[in-house]
Amino acid sequence: MTKANAVVAITKHGTAIARRLQERMPDVDVYYPEKFAKGDEHARGITAFSGSVVAHVPSLFRTYSGLIGIFSLGAMVRLIAPLLKDKKTDPGVVVIDDRAENVISVLSGHLGGANDLTREVAKALGARPIITTASDVGQTLAVDLLGRAYGWEIANFDKVTQVSAAVVNEERVHIVQEAGERDWWTYDQPMPSHLRRFDNMADAMKEPFDAALVITPRLLSAEEAAAFLENGVLYRPKVIVLGIGCNRGTSEREIEDVVDATLRAANLSPQSVRNVATIDVKGDEPGLIAFCEKNGLPLVTYPAEELNAVEIPNPSETVYKFVGAYGVSEPAARLSSGATEWVVEKVRSGNVTVSVCLTPDSAKPVLGVSR
Structure with a gap:
């Protein structure tokens, strides 16, 4: 491993796509069957493997931050299913069809970076990115990614799934931000009305809400935790x-x-x-x-x-x-x-x-x- 992402092909067409992707994305290592070798693999840093791809995927899955397979979605699902552990540690997985028409985000779209990788690969190949994550499709807040670019840490990750559901289902979500960067809303459109920002908990408590996002370096009191974290995510900004x-x-x-x-x-x-x-x-x-x-x-x-x-x-x-x-x-x-x-x-x-x-x-x- 020398790069962040591995590209794996198993067909003649896939091999050509992998080579093209290597030319346009510097942060990929390429793997394909030796029977499709062109003779320049060593010079280009490409690995031509023998045997079935099944023997190689587990090692690539554990080693790389991103895994890009140029074969069917179903085949990728079967290959990685026994390897899955946790959304916080699994790599981002992406597949490309054999004609490079579609690039599909398969696994770890947010924390593993598969959604961003999908967009990057699709742009490099002139393909169509396919992303099914609800927050991306709806252009709304991704609870598990909020502040990640700034190094914020989530203190209670077990609440992410239920609060994410509240966001995408357009329930009333209060965002209480006492510190940290304020420019985390990156969409061109205004923030949806069901998401409301507050500078402090006292003001946030005056309005009813279904879920909360709390951004603060403070240790919360028992009363604050009960009010905001029963169905809320706590972020620790680096301040x-x-x-x-x-x-x-x-x-x-x-x-x-x-x-x-x-x-x-x-x-x-x-x-x-x-x-x-x-x-x-x-x-x-x-x-x-x-x-x-x-x-x-x-x-x-x-x-x-x-x-x-x-x-x-x-x-x-x-x-x-x-x-x-x-x-x-x-x-x-x-x-x-x-x-x-x-x-x-x-x-x-x-x-x-x-x-x-x-x-x-x-x-x-x-x-x-x-x-």
């Missing part, structure tokens, strides 16, 4: 920036404990953390690196002169003596987030200091040097 300072040799466990306690006290979810920021001399701190890697968080660093340019409420001569900056966690959080104030100015516990900011616009780039 929290952690400024972290620590002594040399501080363990990953100590950093994590202080961060967890700080976020919990601030009523914020760790799922909404976007990145960690610190001073450049701490960019190689093993414990801090381990914390970021464990939690999948980018680490952004700033030189002392940039940190000193930020006016902070708790400057420290002691910190300046050791690292040349009057503060680390506070100015680093401000710089990286683009915020004008702190949610948490500074918490110091043991060898760790933590400051917390919320991004005013989480589409802004993370400044500084990324590790």
